Amino acid sequence: MNFDKIRQDFPILNKVTYLDSACMSLKPIQVIDKINEYYKEYPGCGGRGMHSISKKVDEEVLNARKEIQKLLNIKKEDQIVFSKNTTESLNLVYNGLKINGGIITTDKEHNSNLVPVIRLCKKNGLKHTTIGSKDGIFDLEEFKEKMNRDVKLVSMVHTSNLDGSTIPAKEIIKIAHENGALTMLDGAQSAPHKEIDLKKLDVDLFACSGHKMLGPTGIGMLYGKEEILDKMEQFILGGETVTNSTYNSYEIEKVPNRFEAGLQHYSGIIGFGEACRYLRKVGMDNIVKQELKVNQIIDDGLRNIEGVSILGPEDVGLRPGITSFNYKNKDVHQIALLLDHSKKIMMRSGQHCVHSWFNKHNIKGSVRASLYLYNNEEDANKLVDGFKQVTKILG
Numbered sequence: 071m072n073f074d075k076i077r078q079d080f081p082i083l084n085k086v087t088y089l090d091s092a093c094m095s096l097k098p099i100q101v102i103d104k105i106n107e108y109y110k111e112y113p114g115c116g117g118r119g120m121h122s123i124s125k126k127v128d129e130e131v132l133n134a135r136k137e138i139q140k141l142l143n144i145k146k147e148d149q150i151v152f153s154k155n156t157t158e159s160l161n162l163v164y165n166g167l168k169i170n171g172g173i174i175t176t177d178k179e180h181n182s183n184l185v186p187v188i189r190l191c192k193k194n195g196l197k198h199t200t201i202g203s204k205d206g207i208f209d210l211e212e213f214k215e216k217m218n219r220d221v222k223l224v225s226m227v228h229t230s231n232l233d234g235s236t237i238p239a240k241e242i243i244k245i246a247h248e249n250g251a252l253t254m255l256d257g258a259q260s261a262p263h264k265e266i267d268l269k270k271l272d273v274d275l276f277a278c279s280g281h282k283m284l285g286p287t288g289i290g291m292l293y294g295k296e297e298i299l300d301k302m303e304q305f306i307l308g309g310e311t312v313t314n315s316t317y318n319s320y321e322i323e324k325v326p327n328r329f330e331a332g333l334q335h336y337s338g339i340i341g342f343g344e345a346c347r348y349l350r351k352v353g354m355d356n357i358v359k360q361e362l363k364v365n366q367i368i369d370d371g372l373r374n375i376e377g378v379s380i381l382g383p384e385d386v387g388l389r390p391g392i393t394s395f396n397y398k399n400k401d402v403h404q405i406a407l408l409l410d411h412s413k414k415i416m417m418r419s420g421q422h423c424v425h426s427w428f429n430k431h432n433i434k435g436s437v438r439a440s441l442y443l444y445n446n447e448e449d450a451n452k453l454v455d456g457f458k459q460v461t462k463i464l465g
């Protein structure tokens with residue numbers, strides 16, 4: 071795979087070193103062109119019109135669903151519900167699914183998959199259990215000990231945005247199912263970076279964000295097994311969620327339309343489809359290899375600097391897309407600002423919406439380099455060299 075050529079699809083890389091893809095990925099020109107195509111050629115609404123512009127939107131939305139279906143290996147495209155982002159997809163489940171028992175999460179949940187669980191458990195008197203990690207790696211033994219038939223949902227972050235580590239999802243799902251629990255994965259950081267086969271994984275629900283996987287901002291999706299989506303209640307009702315209404319009744323639409331209320335983010339959906347097409351063309355295995363190659367340089371370089379501590383598993387192969395680190399007890403925001411102002415290196419600093427983990431470990435935050443297919447060795451060397459200069463300023 072020619073990654074130099076791929077890099078040329080992302081025009082902003084001529085101006086900056088971008089190492090914040092876990093937050094927001096860049097968009098290739100092919101996706102930008104597809105979004106423009108919608109606004110220039112068929113800027114109408116889908117789902118309700120008989121005219122040709124509306125029909126074209128329907129056709130393109132269906133094509134997008136099919137692209138996502140192919141990328142994630144989903145049985146039927148109707149199992150994809152469009153949402154604003156991973157957060158909305160997860161909240162749709164917590165608000166729509168009846169959960170009559172305990173919920174298990176990891177110790178590294180993003181607030182998107184922690185806060186709704188805390189609220190739901192408090193409201194309904196459910197038990198919430200958190201599984202810890204050992205040396206940054208999910209503690210499968212602890213999970214086996216704590217899993218029992220009172221648990222009704224195992225809902226976990228697939229790949230952590232905090233340190234880039236991935237949980238053994240297939241094994242976890244199997245154990246959860248043997249105990250009669252449903253499973254959900256927060257795939258915000260896994261879907262962009264690794265091959266996801268939802269049929270093989272056998273997970274019941276899976277959420278991800280298009281904007282972290284080369285798609286436009288403000289688009290995401292929820293995947294669900296048919297029988298689960300069928301019994302889930304809507305979270306928002308309105309246009310296109312019903313087939314008929316009287317002054318005191320309504321007939322609900324089929325899945326997924328019943329969950330996609332009101333006019334949709336058509337350019338976002340269509341751009342998301344194009345992003346999935348692009349990812350499939352490059353190949354998820356090639357993407358992981360490229361990220362790991364670049365991350366190895368970052369890891370080696372930073373480890374050699376006295377005072378640097380890296381979060382998560384020591385083996386960079388277990389966190390190919392992310393290096394999250396601290397330097398002595400220095401202010402992480404200051405480090406990120408210095409790297410931007412002196413070297414135009416864009417990195418996230420802080421607690422990355424995983425406050426709970428930082429509170430538990432009594433760490434103020436971290437600086438995070440998060441990679442994607444457009445990063446190269448030059449970016450890695452720039453970061454290591456730039457950071458060495460920053461340490462001279464910080465002492």
Ligand SMILES: Cc1ncc(COP(=O)(O)O)c(C=O)c1O
Nearest residue numbers: 155156157180182231256258279
């Ligand atoms: C692991 C994880 N889950 C959920 C989210 C929330 O994603 P979004 O803001 O697109 O809803 C993020 C965003 O960084 C994330 O990294």
